[in-house]
Amino acid sequence: MTSATDDTSRNRADALPKSWTPGEVEAQMYERWVAAGHFTADPDSGKPPYSIVLPPPNVTGTLHMGHALDHTLMDTLSRRKRMQGYEVLWLPGMDHAGIATQTVVEKQLAADGKTKEDFGRELFIEKVWDWKRESGGSIQWQMRALGDGVDWSRDRFTMDEGLSRAVQTIFKRLYDAGLIYRAERLVNWSPQLRTAISDIEVKYAEVEGELISLRYGSLDDDQPHVVVATTRVETMLGDTAIAVHPEDARYRSLVGTTLEHPITGRQIPVVADDYVDPEFGSGAVKITPAHDHNDFEMGLRHGLPMPTIMDERARIAGTGTEFDGMDRFEARVAVRERLAREGRIVAEKRPYLHSVGHSERSGEPIEPRLSMQWWVKVESLAKAAGDAVRNGDTVIHPKSQEPRWFDWVDGMHDWCISRQLWWGHRIPIWYGPEGDVVCVGPGEQPPEGWVQDPDVLDTWFSAGLWPFSTMGWPHATAELERFYPTSVLVTGYDILFFWVARMMMFGTYVAEDAAITAGKGGERQVPFRDVFLHGLIRDQFGKKMSKSRGNGIDPLDWISTFGADATRFTLARGAQPGGDLSVGEPHVLAARSFVTKLFNAAKFALMNGARVGDLPDRTQLTDADRWILDRLETVRADTDAAFDAYEFGKACATLYHFAWDELCDWYLELAKVQFAVGAARAEATRVVLGTVLDTVLRLLHPVVPFVTEALWQALTGGDSVVVAPWPRPSGIAADQAAMQRISDLQRLVTEIRRFRSDQGLADKQKVAATLVGTTAAGLGELEASVMNLARLTEPADGFAATASVEVRLSTTTVTVELDTSGAIDLQAERRRLEKDLAAAQKELHTTAAKLGNDSFMAKAPGHVVDKVESRQRSAVAEVARIESRLTELSGT
Template identity: 80%
Template sequence: MTSAASDNSRNRADALPKSWNPSEVEAEMYERWVADGYFTADTSTDKPGYSIVLPPPNVTGSLHMGHALDHTLMDTLSRRKRMQGFEVLWLPGMDHAGIATQNIVEKQLAVDGKTKEDFGRELFIDKVWDWKRESGGAIQWQMRALGDGVDWSRDRFTMDEGLSRAVQTIFKRLFEAGLIYRAERLVNWSPELRTAISDIEVKHEDVAGELVSLRYGSLDDSEPHVIVATTRVETMLGDTAVAVHPEDPRYRALIGTTLYHPITGRQIPIVADDYVDPEFGSGAVKITPAHDPNDFEMGLRHNLPMPTIMDERGRITDTGTEFDGMDRFEARVKVRERLAAEGRVVAEKRPYMHSVGHSERSGEAIEPRLSMQWWVKVETLAKAAGDAVRNGDTVIHPASQEPRWFDWVDNMHDWTISRQLWWGHRIPIWYGPEGEVVCVGPDETAPAGWVQDPDVLDTWFSSGLWPFSTMGWPDSTVELEKFYPTSVLVTGYDILFFWVARMMMFGTFVAEDPVLTAGKDDVAQVPFKDVFLHGLIRDQFGKKMSKSRGNGIDPLDWIRSYGADALRFTLARGAQPGGDLSVGEPHALASRSFVTKLFNATKFALMNGAHTGDLPARAELTDADRWIIDRLEEVRAEVDSAFDAYEFGKACEALYHFAWDELCDWYLELAKVQFAAEGSRAETTAVLLGNVLDSVLRLLHPVIPFVTESLWQALTGGESVVIATWPQATGVPTDETSARRISDAQRLITEIRRFRSDQGLADKQKVAAKLIGLDPADLTDQRASVANLARLTEPGDEFTATASLEIRLSAATVTVELDTSGSVDLDAERRRLEKDLAAAEKEFAATTTKLGNEAFLAKAPEPVVDKIKGRRDVAESEVIRISARLTELSAK
């Protein structure tokens, strides 16, 4: 008996391709989603708002595995919430990436022998905008390839006019509150880029250096002198003191005196400071306050002069010595050579491994340098950011990351925000002819003749405003009213401090702005309610991905080879709060196999008439039917709980094993028997299977959107699974009896299959068998399924039991007698068993010997010993089993 719905399903199955080829469908499918407006947020609806802002990738960047992980998780959250009835805004955008972008354009100019100075500031900035329009933003089409369901109509760029207004507004408010100031302090300086750079743009690497010991003071051993060691000999040109520990008896008499500087000829003081470690080296250190962070702090404590001895290009300057004009590394050699010639190098060029900061952008060693910069006073801002988490306004997932958060915000140093660049948000400070200073807001103009500060703001300053500047702040907008604060921030734990902290500081600073509190009951606003921190992506061997190791993976290569769904499932399946994840080709292949399995299983179901519709009463269902829908409900609840807790990996594991192990490997096989049954059974199975697949495809859609869209449309005839409703709880109690019966049937089938394999029977070969002790009240309905899946036939009149096995089920022990006469190649079976016996005997002997070794037992941990005992027991049972089987064969 067939139905029109089943016939339609078969027709739609025919419309599906023979196999799933993602490269043929993904791009077109994505553009249809965008064109149909599925990702465009509607601020006029009554649906509750749910919002995520995309961590803005650099305009110079391309999609790497870290981006792919971020985007997959955000898209999963967004798609699920949309299906749950929320009005979702996933807002995309890009960062102008001041240093990186300017560097690219400058290098292009250098090809023609030009510099930015040849064009002047305004023309150079025009050229950067030209580059941005022509070449920037390659990551956007890569996001489309990944399937990002972002609202492209609200795409933002940190240099857009609206975001620039936000930058000027927050700067002026902070300045007028006394939280932005200008001061000369030590910064990370890049001589190649000629700008200060942030801590996050400095990567520390262990390098092999030279520790050179120098003699200050007199060359006469009877006169005052001190030995100091340094890896940066050139900085001694800026030394203004030598420091020793106040309790060091070797130098107590010298504290407060002065020493002759061997090159400048100045007399420099010997000061006492607890920072000095008397056990390290000679116990004395030279102090160069303008070129070392620790020296700078000591310089402040002892009110020392702080001469800067290098210019913006890292060249020695203003020392009055023959080294002026030399590059810092050339000067390092020349200064050492002069000191050596004078007999002041005590221990020359001793190898020394030490950590050196390098610019992430240029690769050069950064130079700590005293420089006049603009700073944000962070004490009150950082406290508010910390209190927001302490008070529960913002919740960090996992909670184990909270101590790192508090350790950072509770000990934060003032933040240098100025950069010596032309591309970026120019600092809105203007200087008058008499030294006057004014901060100019977005709707204000500076007095005629005044000059604007030449520096621009750190990129992190504008990206710190991202959650609300992208929605129109400082103006009042419907987006801010409906979608702010954002629901969740998804990012890696590695930028918890640098970006997340800045967004929290700025978000709490403007918390009571009427623009942000309009229409909201709670005025204690924060930029996001949840912060989900995932780990770093490592290769399949657990090693960090890097260019130097050559173990990086281009996500676009995986998309081309395996499809976007396989990439996404690999990443989501490995993602747990705060934990790193390892990925490699085997993981991608496994994910592709899962997508293929899902496609083939759904197509098979459609070919057999599976379709959606009202489910029959439970009384009309078989045990297998009741079991699969009950398991589906349990998995749905598990998936919901996992997604709500940001446990993406747990949700994916539950769906993977249900779809593959239970639905495909068991229920579909059981359903084949039901499809072949007489009466209405086939139609009942078709609608039940259709409804189960409908729910499974919807549950999987947020993670693997492309294949689920194709299959769901074929199954249901619906418009799009993107806008389908999320599966809801059924409220129906689990049928424990059906679950037990199916469990018994599975065990029976599995054990018979295993026994058949041991007997050397071909998979498809049917064998006559008797099932003795089977409770008619329990497994009568399963007899056909057991016979079909275990390849058994009814015994005839000439049945002779040549083999048997006992299988313990939940309520009884079943004896299975089989007639294998004529079914087994006895010689081949004997050779196979003899080979297996030899392996088992070898394992038994090896484990027995190890367990008889008293020295091993005395040292080995108990779990190791237990594991070996387990191996021995298994080997012993195998020897007994195989030997018995060989004895049986010998009698034949």
């Protein structure tokens, strides 16, 4: 006879698909969540706020593994906090990506034989906007495929009107405060893009080049001369000095004199500078202040001329030599050949492996170049960003990253914020006909006839405002009052110094702004309370993913093949604070197997009437019931602690092993026996099983949202697990006695299974057996479960044991007598026992060594010594048991 609740559970099980096929359900499920408004934040809610802003992907970008990891972790945090009763705002958006986007559109024009100059600035920018509307932002649908629970109603773009107003506002404030200035400084220059680029857009790679040693001064060894080495011989056209160490006796007489430049004929001085390493090479270096960062600093210290010898395309210019008009690489050969003809080349080394910076966008080697640019004076801003962490206003996870943070912000150089592009936030500086300069703020108009600065701002400038500009700053808004500062920033440690530092600088600069402090009692604010830094994704062999290695993985391929849940679980399971993670197909296959196991187990439970309801009094529950409920409570607490500490991998491992090893492999099997005992026992088991499943699905939901949604709805009939309450502590003390009895059962069953495996018995082959000592071991009520789990049957009349297995449990030994009737492999049994004997003898030796160690006995606490003595007694008994059994077999 079945109950109505049993029928309901089974009907819901029937409503589930036969097997879990992610591609058939995930997209529709996600759109139902969005349509239901589950991800839309309400600033008027009475719930405590929790907010995250999405690190804005480039409008030109597609979802890569780094994004997938970032998004999985942010979504996990957001979903969990939503279930915990917080009003959650996960705010999405995209970055206009100045260089990347302009490059995309310029390439489209080039395909038609056109350049941006053919259209002019205004029309070209319109074409970029057209491209953005038609093709930009494909990453958004990819975010949906991953399951990102972002508030799409608040989607932002860095070139939107509101964010542009924020950029103009902060620029004017900084300019008026003297923190933005224009100066000629050395920058990373991309000759192909013809713009300065940021440090983060420079990627260093080892390349094969040449090391040329050339002679300055006289060719007569008896006359003043110096030998220097360089990997870029063409830059010698811009040399304005030779530097040596002030304590280098070899050159002391030359310091303060001049030497003739080998090509230009200029007289250049020999200067003394502590920067020079007298032990490296000849101990002398050439100084090209306009084309090398270190040389620029030395040039400033010694007041040297700084001639720029290359134009914006890196062609030699203005030197008055035959090399003018040559490309830098063409000039490298030509200069070297001339110096060789004149006997100036002392040595050449080829190939010479050295590190060279390349433009991330265009791929060519960058050129350090002296250029007039706009800069942010960072000293006070960087100090405030450092103090926010020192004071604990912002906490970096893991703490081990703090020294790197302080090293960076405490030693930060002024920031070049201008770019020679057309697409981006144009610098709000206007120049008058008489050389006057004015900074125009939002809503202000420049004087008639004045001309605006042609440069645009570095993309990282607007990205630095992201936490508060996206919420409406500089206006006071409900979002700023409710959700700012944000709760946590999730990002990779590799951009800690670039994006995170800039957000902290701007966030602390506006910390006392009225729009920021509204509703907060005027208290200073920071952009985020926590910064969680995860590591980089590597392939399954630990190598960094790259196009050149061909070991990159497209997360969309994984989502299509294995499902979003398996992809997310793979990434979250490998994520730990500050640590890199390796992923490959074996990892995602294991994650898919886990999702499939969870689905099949839940469907089996539903088919057997599992349901959510009031648990019976614990006195009415079996040891197995109490054990699984107590283990569930421990897992809940451990999962909470791990998530709170941003230990995603630990949380996932805890849930994985509980769901697979304990719930599926043990309790479901024990439940099968309990279902057959009687109606009352079966009904209690269904409620326990339903309770455990309900909790496990809710704990897993933040990481694997799709399969848990389908299963939780089938189990509970509820609207959505997205808005279900997060599991809370049970408040019930664990039953340690029941825990021990189930532990003994597991050991007993495991040893019987091992014996069967050693004998080559098929998994499903039933073997007649008797259990001796289970009552003394406290397992009397669990005998039926042991028999079922170990594939044993009750013996028939005339039973005669042909083999036995003795298993030492916590309090006594249980003997399993089996009738294998010829199925047993005596040689295999001897090998098994000999292996066990070796292990027991090793344990006996280890404990004897410890107990015979005077130092250990003198220092070890009493309870530690007692434990070792107990292990020794068990080992002695185990050795005696196995030797006796081997003796019996020798007569067989």
